[in-house]
Amino acid sequence: MSKTEKLFYVTTPIYYPSAHLHIGHSYTTVLADIINRYKKLDGYETFFLTGSDEHGEKIEKKSKADGITPYEFTTKIIANFKHLWEKLGVEYNKFIRTTDHDHEKAVQKIFSKLYKKGDIYKGHYEGIYCVSCEEFLTESQLNSETSQCLVCQNVPKKVQEETYFFKVSKYSSFLVNYYNSHQGFIEPETTKNEMLNNFIYPGLTDLSVTRTSFSWGIPTIEDSKHIVYVWIDALSNYLTALGYLSDDETLFNKFWNNDNVEILQIIGKEIARFHTIYWPSMLESLGLRQPDKILSHGWILFKDAKMSKSLGNVIDPLVLIDKFGRDVLRFYLGFEIPTDNDGKFSYDLYLESYNTNLANNIGNLSSRVTNMIEKYFEGQLPAIENLDNALIHEIKITVTNFKFYMDKYNVSRAIGKVLLLCQNANRFIEFSKPWELAKNGQQAELQGVLYTLAYAIVVSAFLLQPILIDTSQKIANQFGVDLATLSFDNINDIKNIQFNKKITKGEILFQRLKIEDEITNLNK
Ligand code: MSP
Numbered sequence: 001m002s003k004t005e006k007l008f009y010v011t012t013p014i015y016y017p018s019a020h021l022h023i024g025h026s027y028t029t030v031l032a033d034i035i036n037r038y039k040k041l042d043g044y045e046t047f048f049l050t051g052s053d054e055h056g057e058k059i060e061k062k063s064k065a066d067g068i069t070p071y072e073f074t075t076k077i078i079a080n081f082k083h084l085w086e087k088l089g090v091e092y093n094k095f096i097r098t099t100d101h102d103h104e105k106a107v108q109k110i111f112s113k114l115y116k117k118g119d120i121y122k123g124h125y126e127g128i129y130c131v132s133c134e135e136f137l138t139e140s141q142l143n144s145e146t147s148q149c150l151v152c153q154n155v156p157k158k159v160q161e162e163t164y165f166f167k168v169s170k171y172s173s174f175l176v177n178y179y180n181s182h183q184g185f186i187e188p189e190t191t192k193n194e195m196l197n198n199f200i201y202p203g204l205t206d207l208s209v210t211r212t213s214f215s216w217g218i219p220t221i222e223d224s225k226h227i228v229y230v231w232i233d234a235l236s237n238y239l240t241a242l243g244y245l246s247d248d249e250t251l252f253n254k255f256w257n258n259d260n261v262e263i264l265q266i267i268g269k270e271i272a273r274f275h276t277i278y279w280p281s282m283l284e285s286l287g288l289r290q291p292d293k294i295l296s297h298g299w300i301l302f303k304d305a306k307m308s309k310s311l312g313n314v315i316d317p318l319v320l321i322d323k324f325g326r327d328v329l330r331f332y333l334g335f336e337i338p339t340d341n342d343g344k345f346s347y348d349l350y351l352e353s354y355n356t357n358l359a360n361n362i363g364n365l366s367s368r369v370t371n372m373i374e375k376y377f378e379g380q381l382p383a384i385e386n387l388d389n390a391l392i393h394e395i396k397i398t399v400t401n402f403k404f405y406m407d408k409y410n411v412s413r414a415i416g417k418v419l420l421l422c423q424n425a426n427r428f429i430e431f432s433k434p435w436e437l438a439k440n441g442q443q444a445e446l447q448g449v450l451y452t453l454a455y456a457i458v459v460s461a462f463l464l465q466p467i468l469i470d471t472s473q474k475i476a477n478q479f480g481v482d483l484a485t486l487s488f489d490n491i492n493d494i495k496n497i498q499f500n501k502k503i504t505k506g507e508i509l510f511q512r513l514k515i516e517d518e519i520t521n522l523n524k
Contacts (some may be wrong), residue, residue, distance in 0.1 A: 006044040007254065007261040010036050011238050013271060014051040014096060016134075017077035021084055021346060022314035023333070024268070024300045024307045030333045031297070031411060032266050033090045037466035038406045042488055044262075047255045049241050050085070051096035052078050053234045055227075056134050060216035070216045071099055087321050088330065089469045096241040098233055105216045106240040106318065107233050111209075111220050113230075113245075114166065119285045122223075125163040125208045130156040132310060133270075134230045138207060151270060152310040160506040162211055164226060165206040169282035172204050178280060184293060186276050187409075188340040191269060191296045195276050199344045207231070207278055235279050238265065239288070255290065263291035264409065295409055298342035307345065310461055315345060323522070328354055328510075334467050335415040347522050351515045361422045362460065362471075363510035368429055368479050369453045371505045376438050376446060379502035384494055386448025387455075391428055394421060395459050396492050402463050403488065411467075418463050425456040454479060454503075455494050462486050471509055478506040 012032045015025050029050055036048040042328040054074040059374050063073035074097070082095065096103060114120045127136045141150055149156050179185060186192040210226035211217070217227030221403055239245075255261050267275050275294050283290055299306045302313045312315035320329050326351075337343030373379060398421040404413035428449075437446040460481060461468075461475035476483045480501030490496040 005260060006039075006042075007241075007258070008036070008039040008044040008046040009255040009261055009263045010039075010046065010048050011265045013267050014053040014082065014098065014234060014237050016056075016058070017052045017054055017074040017081065018062055019309045020080055020316070022307055022309070023157070023317045023320070023329070024314075026088060026317045026329070027300055027333045027337055027343075028085070028266050028268060028297065029085065029090055030088060030330050032264075032464045033088075033092075033337070034330070034334050034404070034411050035264065035266075035409055037091070037469075041465060042403070047094070047242070048092045048252070049094050049096060049238065050090070050092045051094070051237060051241065052081060053230065053237075054097055054099045055217040055233055057131050057211075057214045057216070058134060059325065060214050061131075065069065069322065076342040078401065084317060087318060088326050094241050096237050098218075098237060098501070100240075100248055102243075103237060103240045106245045107228055107236050108221050109220050109245040110236050110282075111228055111232065114282070115164075115222055115284055117285055119167045119170065120164050120209065121167065123163060123165050123206075124160070125161045125165075127158075127208075128156045129159045130154060146509070151306075152308065155312065155441065160212065160237070161211065162226075163208040163212070163229075164210040164220070164223075166209045166232065166278070166282070167205050168278060168281050169204045171202055171284060174284055175200055175277060178290065180361050182290070185290070186272075187293055187295050190340075191272050191276070195273065199273060199277060204277065228388070231274055231278060233275065235282060259289065264293050264295060265291045266295045266297065269296045269298055293409070295339060295387060297337075297339045300345050301342050302339060302345050308515060319522070320350070323518075324354065326409045328358065329473045330467050330469065331415070332521070334411045335419075336412070338412050339410065347519045348515065350439075351513055351518055354510065355512055355515070357419055358471075358510040359512040361419060362464075362468075364477065365422045365426050365429075365453075365460075366457050366475050366509055367505065369450065369457055370503055372434055373450055373454065373503045374505050375492065377450070379452060381451055381499050381503065382447050384451060386444050386451075387494070388428065388448060388452040391425065391452045391456060392494070394424060395456050399459065399463065399488070399491055415464070415467060418460050421456060422460055426452055429453065451494075454499065455497060458486075458497055459491060462491055474506070474509060479503055 010032050012028050015021060032048060036046050039046050059070050060075060064068040066073060072152055130149045132154045133149060137149060137156055143150060147155055209229050210220060211229045212225050215227060218233055220226045220228060239256060242255050243249050244252045257519045265275060280290055302315060305311055305313060305316050317329060332353055373381060398417050402414045402416040432449045434446055434449050456502050457475060458479055458481050461472040465472045465483060480499050481497060
């Protein structure tokens with residue numbers, strides 16, 4: 001494999017198909033999609049994986065209550081997952097189901113490998129188990145007065161059963177060394193410190209990895225009454241989806257077993273422990289490389305609480321998409337929710353952000369510029385002359401900054417740079433006053449102003465392609481520009497932008513909304 005090959009592998013958590021997905025799940029997946037689309041734009045060959053985590057007691061119980069098999073139950077819900085991703089324009093390469101035959105076979109082999117290595121042993125487990133979170137809990141994860149799980153508010157049950165353990169304790173010093181020698185392996189830094197201080201330094205306890213009290217899972221080859229407990233099953237998906245331990249390991253050798261591939265795994269912070277402690281230990285035990293980064297983002301809060309099914313405060317992304325379009329939701333998630341902290345959602349915030357950034361800034365700029373080109377030049381931009389050097393400089397800086405932040409997966413700040421460019425381009429219209437140039441017959445200056453503005457908006461559309469998937473195309477169409485001809489290598493030279501048609505005032509990209517009216521409608 002040559003060093004120059006640009007390869008990128010990005011994963012989302014595989015979601016539990018126990019209920020519909022809300023905008024919290026959409027956040028992780030849209031973030032992955034935005035980064036993946038950006039990488040493709042930057043010339044990478046990419047592989048984007050998402051999927052569903054189907055085994056476990058909770059699904060077994062729910063399907064029983066509905067009188068159908070667990071597989072029938074999850075199949076129905078997964079159709080909704082896929083429908084949502086399609087509506088949101090999420091372009092994944094593979095949707096893995098942990099019930100896929102290939103996955104099940106590979107998980108058995110992974111378990112056997114860990115077992116043969118001496119990293120899995122039989123013992124007894126006694127503890128408190130939260131069925132809803134599919135997790136054994138420690139006292140610190142419970143409300144001390146009510147004994148409720150702090151995440152989902154359900155009361156966990158006491159269990160005692162024979163189980164196989166994975167020897168995580170053996171990997172303590174490996175983890176500390178790895179974290180220390182790979183700055184940025186876990187992001188944000190606070191999550192890394194939390195893992196060290198709360199779990200690793202106090203002493204890791206081995207992880208129970210099989211169960212006997214229910215049957216909806218993958219039986220182990222070694223002891224078939226034991227089924228692989230959700231996390232070994234679930235985490236393995238990142239490898240099995242690429243064909244690890246199957247007859248065809250081509251994808252695995254390309255996108256994992258290869259030091260040249262950049263691997264990004266995006267998760268929400270409540271599953272950071274599994275992805276930053278157990279997962280790296282599993283990989284080390286299997287003799288495999290680590291991902292480059294585990295990006296553990298915060299939660300979307302609704303009325304100051306984590307948006308979650310069990311709290312019943314979820315926002316259905318489909319409603320937002322149907323009402324305002326997918327670009328608006330992609331924009332809100334990419335720009336308004338930071339990756340390194342919790343973010344908020346409310347209808348007010350959503351609509352305010354829409355008006356400020358999409359209607360008044362990007363939309364307004366595009367319509368003003370197309371309008372003026374139609375009015376003053378009959379839609380035909382003349383030669384590239386008299387450009388505004390300051391704005392040209394700013395456009396170039398924006399491209400550099402956008403790339404800088406996207407390369408760090410800081411989508412929000414990257415988008416912020418484009419918004420700033422649009423704001424400044426709008427201001428440039430105010431002080432260059434094209435209408436006065438026209439009145440005074442200063443055709444040459446007018447032409448330069450409008451040409452530079454057209455360049456600014458086309459570059460903005462180019463950069464925003466991974467986020468505003470429909471609107472960037474619409475802008476390009478209004479200017480008769482084929483975005484496919486543009487790249488990070490040629491965008492900095494204005495001569496590479498071909499305006500291939502008569503530019504006319506097109507449809508309004510983002511109609512300004514009356515927030516109160518919209519909220520009344522949404523609450524109906
Ligand atoms: N099945 C496990 C993951 C296994 S990965 C090998 C699981 N599934 S889940 O359906 O509960 O999804 C959890 C993920 O959904 C979080 O990690 C996060 O990506 C996303 N989110 C769920 N609620 C969220 C918010 N309120 N805010 C942001 N993200 C949230 O855990």
